[in-house]
Amino acid sequence: MKPIRIGPFSTRVDVASIVVSVIAWVVTLVIAAISLTLGDYEIPLAKVLNTLAGNGSLIMTDVVVNNRLPRVLVGMGVGAAFAISGAIFQRLARNPLVSPDLIGINAGAALAAVLMITVFGTAAGWIPAGALIGSLLTATCIYLLAYKKGIAGYRLVLVGIGITAIVGSITAYLLTLADIYTAKSASMWLAGSLAGRSWPHAILIGITLLVLVPAAVAGSRQLRLLELGDDLARTLAGRVELSRGLLIAVGVGLAGLATAAAGPIGFVALVAPQLARRLVAERVAGLLAAGAIGALLVVASDLLAREIFAPTALPVGVVTAFLGAPYLLILMARANRVGRGG
């Protein structure tokens, strides 16, 4: 932690977190650049960069800027959004298992989005609205069911598992009602996929981050108290309900809108904050470091998803699940041993 003081302004920055974030973003950009060169046909990196600079042919511009770039941008954006959301939830509950993908917030967003897909079709702008409302409703349900003189991490996990099961079964039921094409596109979307992401998706997640990341950073001062438990937080700051409510709202918004943009990509929210924490040597990792790792995870997973079984592309959610599930098992095993999550 390095103090920075300019006149009356003073703050402290964690150098390790900044180093981790910068390295993660650099690697992310490198992978993103490689992703832009790959596809139905390869484009040399020099040509990609040239096109991005605005000097490409019409066809190049169409392929790189309109087709491949939004996919990569959506990947980075949703990765960061899921990860920051996960970091907020995990730190509020002091439990790594309390992340939006495990306690049902992504599932709630997905249910509402599938409802929108079956009613209005994939092209409609209803998906983001539905996903946001779905995630907020689910979060409210979880909060009300888990609240008992404060919020305990394990109660949230148990209630979240229940909610996930209920929401998942309703989603499955909706899919049986839909016709085969709708069901196919909905289930592709449900796995969490960056295929066919276009500029509207990129703009959606871009605006989400632009609004909610500053809110999350502003709230991190309160988050640093809330993770010391309600008693100490109230001793040091008076009321805690409002700041906790706002932080939860930010976390839900990030997860819900990321789900709207790319489907409920699993395990990023769970794993990224924990990875970030390990990378800064077991200390508390900042929200931004978690976000950087999340972006890296999704962009790298998407590259793997496209190339491993090329020309068949997997949904990115399959790869993140493949990488993240073992980590969940490790967490569970450790939770059993020490009697708490992580």
Added chain:
Amino acid sequence: MPVLRTENLRLGYDAIPVVSDLSVEIPSGRITVIVGANACGKSTLLRGLARLLGPQSGAVYLDDADIARLSGSTLATKLGMLPQQPVAPDGITVSDLVGRGRHPHQRWFRQWSAEDEYVVTAALEATGISDLADRSLDQLSGGQRQRVWIALALAQDAETMLLDEPTTFLDLAHQLEILDLVHDLNRDRGKTVVLVLHDLNLAARYADHLIALKAGKIVAQGNPTEVVTAAMVQAVFGLASHVIPDPLTGTPLVLPRPRRPRRSEGSAVPTDRT
């Protein structure tokens, strides 16, 4: 001049009050220890004093202001409270944790002033954990960890510190170490300290003022030498005992009466019941 007092305070979680109609004055600049049997309301009282629990009726006054009307940050700069089992995020370092105690003195634009740094360094020094500053809390022993939490309360820089059973789960040597630390903070920095303690003999040794609670009511209060008697121990804990002056400190020492004398030797305990 009392700093902290209650008037007809009634505290509870449901309809049944845990503490009822309690009026008490905490002497300023002294160490006050609250004792009592399990579930007598001592922790509840402490939580009420710290505004972690709102009164069902009555009020708590700090410098003649009703604490229910104070803003969160005003109260936080005057009154610190260390809960019984505080929690911290995994992997947090000692200096990071202690630094969080500065929150009431910080604003969004002033998050780490030179004063913050100075106070935290001093708090680490006063609690004897300067050399642990960069260690992770998880790696420390119970006694060291308790020092870290007290350092956090010190960093908060409030005149009055409430500590809820700070010696629980510590062995005897570490219990004494923590109480000596509290004693030093009181003597050297003039802090008003209110402690909840389980051990009556340690309470009698360290308290300037002792409050004995039973079923949410005060049974006795005052200087331990006057308050701790066999009759009080009987009334508060339902325990037959003999009270002698501690040969080392002169403070009262409570010896619980054995139910029957040990077989080999006869009882050396006088049989009078004072």
